[in-house]
Amino acid sequence: MxxxxxxxxxxxxxxxxxxxxxxxxxxxxxxxxxxxxxxxxxRLGNIRPMGEFFDRNRISKPNGMGDIAHRLSYNLTYFQSNYIIIVIGLLIYCLITNLWLVLTILFLLGGLNYIRKLPPNEPLVILERSISQKQLYIGLFSVAIPLLWISSAGSTIFWIIGASATLVIGHAALLEPGVEGGFASNV
Incomplete structure (x- = not known):
């Protein structure tokens, strides 16, 4: 058997x-x-409920830099998973609104995957010319870099960083720590 x-x-x-x-x-x-x-x-295992994340009763103007520092310290750790979701959402928004960037990334990833799957010591033969893996990588990046520039990858990265920082730091600075935050600082 x-x-x-x-x-x-x-x-x-x-x-x-x-x-x-x-x-x-x-x-x-x-x-x-x-x-x-x-x-x-x-990282994503402790996503806080939206009612707690957008609690309008806890939004207030901070009393100074010490209060801002305390709120940032508490909220950045307490709502860390929610902030990661915001950054991922902004990244997805950028990819949806910039089709050229998506096509460039797919071209780059597809080329890297194709070159990676080739046998390492055997050159690729095209029209009786042999091309090594190193030359294939150089050719791929020499095409991908102008494509990334045309598709505005650099400005997209800086936009994601700026928008994420503004939203996350703004939320963390304006939201008062919860009741459990008061007990944690007194211990």
């Missing part, structure tokens, strides 16, 4: 096994998947 064991790996969350789509067909390693799962559980 023989027993068959399945060696295919599936992705948590219902993606594995759909139409033969397992972990082996993705350009993501098991270590990266573990890192993403750990990020999800540690």
């Amino acid at each position: 023989t027993t068959s064991t399945s060696t295919s790996q599936t992705i948590p969350g219902g993606f594995g096994g759909v139409g033969g789509f397992g972990l082996d067909s993705l350009p993501i390693s098991q270590e990266r998947l573990t890192l993403l799962n750990r990020f999800k559980s540690e």
